[in-house]
Amino acid sequence: MSEQTPEMDDLLRIVPTARYGDDAGEGRGGALHLSSVLPAVSDAIGHATATRVHHDPQALRGALGLPEARAAIVVLVDGLGYWNLAMRLGHAPYLRSLMRDGANRRPICTCAPSTTVAAMATFGTGTCPGVTGMAGYTQLEPASGRLMQLIQFKDALAPAPAPGTTRRQGAPAEPIVDPHLLQREPTVFERLAAQGVPVTSVGLAKFKGSPLTEAALRGGRYVSAVTPNDRVRAAARAAREPGLVYLYIRDADKVGHNHGWDSEQWVGTFERIDAQLALLRREAPKGTLIVVVADHGMVTADPAQRIDLAAEPELTQDVRMVGGEPRALMLYTGTDVDPADVAVRWRARLGERALVRTKREAIGDGLFGPVDECVETMLGDVIVQAGAQVTLVDSRTQSDKATRLPSVHGSQTMLEMDIPCLIDIA
Numbered sequence: 001m002s003e004q005t006p007e008m009d010d011l012l013r014i015v016p017t018a019r020y021g022d023d024a025g026e027g028r029g030g031a032l033h034l035s036s037v038l039p040a041v042s043d044a045i046g047h048a049t050a051t052r053v054h055h056d057p058q059a060l061r062g063a064l065g066l067p068e069a070r071a072a073i074v075v076l077v078d079g080l081g082y083w084n085l086a087m088r089l090g091h092a093p094y095l096r097s098l099m100r101d102g103a104n105r106r107p108i109c110t111c112a113p114s115t116t117v118a119a120m121a122t123f124g125t126g127t128c129p130g131v132t133g134m135a136g137y138t139q140l141e142p143a144s145g146r147l148m149q150l151i152q153f154k155d156a157l158a159p160a161p162a163p164g165t166t167r168r169q170g171a172p173a174e175p176i177v178d179p180h181l182l183q184r185e186p187t188v189f190e191r192l193a194a195q196g197v198p199v200t201s202v203g204l205a206k207f208k209g210s211p212l213t214e215a216a217l218r219g220g221r222y223v224s225a226v227t228p229n230d231r232v233r234a235a236a237r238a239a240r241e242p243g244l245v246y247l248y249i250r251d252a253d254k255v256g257h258n259h260g261w262d263s264e265q266w267v268g269t270f271e272r273i274d275a276q277l278a279l280l281r282r283e284a285p286k287g288t289l290i291v292v293v294a295d296h297g298m299v300t301a302d303p304a305q306r307i308d309l310a311a312e313p314e315l316t317q318d319v320r321m322v323g324g325e326p327r328a329l330m331l332y333t334g335t336d337v338d339p340a341d342v343a344v345r346w347r348a349r350l351g352e353r354a355l356v357r358t359k360r361e362a363i364g365d366g367l368f369g370p371v372d373e374c375v376e377t378m379l380g381d382v383i384v385q386a387g388a389q390v391t392l393v394d395s396r397t398q399s400d401k402a403t404r405l406p407s408v409h410g411s412q413t414m415l416e417m418d419i420p421c422l423i424d425i426a
């Protein structure tokens with residue numbers, strides 16, 4: 001049990017790689033992992049649903065401490081890491097009341113990279129990035145040889161449409177890859193719906209049928225509402241029917257990226273989210289199981305620890321493309337290059353500031369879980385994870401704003417990897 005928040009230096013240290021499966025032994029992960037949440041909840045509502053990574057939903061439910069219930073609401077609060085939450089608990093009376101329960105005072109792990117697209121697919125399928133093929137904010141799209149961005153499934157470096165062309169202003173670019181073809185693993189929502197279990201996702205209207213939703217969280221019906229409180233009420237209403245309800249809360253991540261998770265604005269957002277969760281608890285039918293999780297935590301970036309690859313010729317030598325994001329890079333090398341040589345140069349330059357592994361080393365460590373052959377080709381040849389408050393940006397291809405976000409995530413530090421899994425019964 002984590003009774004006290006570790007020192008910031010410890011929170012910013014890279015932790016051992018989490019293990020996938022039902023039991024991690026002495027290691028991190030296993031049942032205490034984002035991938036086990038939906039399989040465990042499926043067992044709690046009497047429709048145990050195994051996945052390729054998790055074979056024993058009942059054991060997961062036991063390890064996470066979920067009681068049985070006729071209906072469950074799983075809330076994913078984007079960007080609300082366990083330690084981010086713990087350090088601001090004074091602002092959140094409802095979450096504070098949950099954290100008084102010792103059973104909730106244990107973080108679970110998210111996936112690596114600790115980023116939204118990878119975590120959503122890990123959560124939605126109950127598997128891992130090596131299976132879902134969603135392994136970074138941007139990654140190689142093997143058919144085109146280009147980098148794609150996995151929020152909208154669009155070309156990551158696509159030039160803006162030429163003046164006078166037809167794309168509606170503000171309309172997202174057409175996905176360059178069908179989300180169903182990239183992410184082929186069935187989601188837990190699909191598996192439950194196939195058993196006749198009612199599944200309801202509640203979120204913003206613009207995410208209905210979006211490429212990320214289709215890839216990671218497809219299945220069941222999608223309900224949208226304009227205000228956060230109306231979404232909370234819609235989720236509570238859906239739980240009148242036995243089954244599974246999923247509610248997505250976005251703003252902690254959004255405000256964290258724009259203002260920093262340590263800002264006044266973030267605290268205000270956190271207070272509103274706490275009030276929304278308290279409303280959910282009040283409105284949900286009696287006996288409903290409520291589980292609050294997140295996809296990753298957040299780290300404050302330090303401008304003095306910002307490294308711009310545009311000014312680092314020894315880092316970009318033999319690197320054809322840089323995927324991922326500022327805390328978790330995937331370096332794609334030229335075909336006639338030994339990735340180990342690139343890794344050696346990066347280790348020499350960055351020292352303690354990052355963990356640098358070749359793809360083979362990272363897969364051997366189980367970083368992505370079991371890796372399908374078709375997914376392996378999408379992963380970078382060298383995987384770099386930033387420690388401390390380091391960001392590794394590239395002003396040649398990223399907007400200035402994107403290279404200077406006040407809070408970031410993606411790497412394997414405790415602050416980014418540890419997420420809550422808070423359990424309540426309405």
Ligand SMILES: [Zn+2]
Nearest residue numbers: 078079116295
């Ligand atoms: Zn996120």
